[in-house]
Amino acid sequence: MSSVMRSVKPAGQVLAFLLRQRASAWVSTCALNRRGLPRPGEYRGSLPGTVSCRTLCSRMALREGLVFRQLYESSSSTYTYLLADSESAEAVIIDPVLETVERDLMLVNQLGLTLKMAVNTHCHADHITGSGQLKRRVTGLQSAISRLSGASADLLLSEGDTIPFGRHVLTVRETPGHTDGCVTLVLGDQSLAFTGDTLLIRGCGRTDFQQGCAKRLYDSVHKKIFTLPDQCLVYPAHDYKGQTVSTVGEERRFNPRLTKNLEEFIDIMNNLNLQKPAKIDVAVPANLVCGLHDV
Numbered sequence: 001m002s003s004v005m006r007s008v009k010p011a012g013q014v015l016a017f018l019l020r021q022r023a024s025a026w027v028s029t030c031a032l033n034r035r036g037l038p039r040p041g042e043y044r045g046s047l048p049g050t051v052s053c054r055t056l057c058s059r060m061a062l063r064e065g066l067v068f069r070q071l072y073e074s075s076s077s078t079y080t081y082l083l084a085d086s087e088s089a090e091a092v093i094i095d096p097v098l099e100t101v102e103r104d105l106m107l108v109n110q111l112g113l114t115l116k117m118a119v120n121t122h123c124h125a126d127h128i129t130g131s132g133q134l135k136r137r138v139t140g141l142q143s144a145i146s147r148l149s150g151a152s153a154d155l156l157l158s159e160g161d162t163i164p165f166g167r168h169v170l171t172v173r174e175t176p177g178h179t180d181g182c183v184t185l186v187l188g189d190q191s192l193a194f195t196g197d198t199l200l201i202r203g204c205g206r207t208d209f210q211q212g213c214a215k216r217l218y219d220s221v222h223k224k225i226f227t228l229p230d231q232c233l234v235y236p237a238h239d240y241k242g243q244t245v246s247t248v249g250e251e252r253r254f255n256p257r258l259t260k261n262l263e264e265f266i267d268i269m270n271n272l273n274l275q276k277p278a279k280i281d282v283a284v285p286a287n288l289v290c291g292l293h294d295v
Helices: 003-026 098-110 133-135 212-227 248-254 262-269 280-289
Strands: 068-074 076-083 090-094 112-120 141-145 155-157 162-167 167-175 185-187 192-196 232-235
Touching: 068 098, 076 098, 076 162, 076 167, 076 232, 090 098, 090 162, 098 133, 112 162, 133 141, 167 212, 212 262, 232 248, 248 262
Parallel strands: 090 112, 112 141, 141 155, 192 232
Antiparallel strands: 068 076, 076 090, 162 167, 167 185, 185 192
């Protein structure tokens, strides 16, 4: 056997060993801790042909001290999000739905949390918010919605406002277009963005009713959401195809509407020809007042 052939085998063994070590390090960042949650990984790279470990573990706690749950209401395909500080147990709920208030309160109680704020990303047209029922059931709970929504709430939100819960904070970015009062809520370290109906996974909210404007939505996404870090996880208010999470980088590259130029985007939005939501005549009037009162 030639000296060249003899050197190839040891080199191959070394390469295989290094690849095994790298894979082991990657998997260990997703290993479960004693609470059944993934450990926040120091390894931020990815294996060839894979997404990052952080994205794979995105539905679990992403950082020390953050409790995070993504919940779903099937009739309106609405996502509700529960976030809490593990140390103080202070919690915020985003886009609660009337029909799932009991489920949400059961989870809050099971986790030993103190619900401080119920936030709506906008005045919804396809379901009645659970904010009113939650306020009736939870002592001291406050409601919040954009000041531009026309709806009533304990806290009317503006650009740059913050919603603290324990050591964490959500920052408000006004992202109108679907409605005048749409906001995106961004976690303090910009690792998570709750985009409401402004930015969906591979889509966006419609703009043909409730003060909708395609140009404003396009500008909102490009100036307020696409300026977040690529790895920032995108959690929308709805999904109709079984998807749960995306990233700013993915949507900037692959969103079939928002990768178009403005003129093409407006043409797409003007020709969707969608039916109005079945509950719009009931939901909108209720959502304008139930931030302060039970429905």
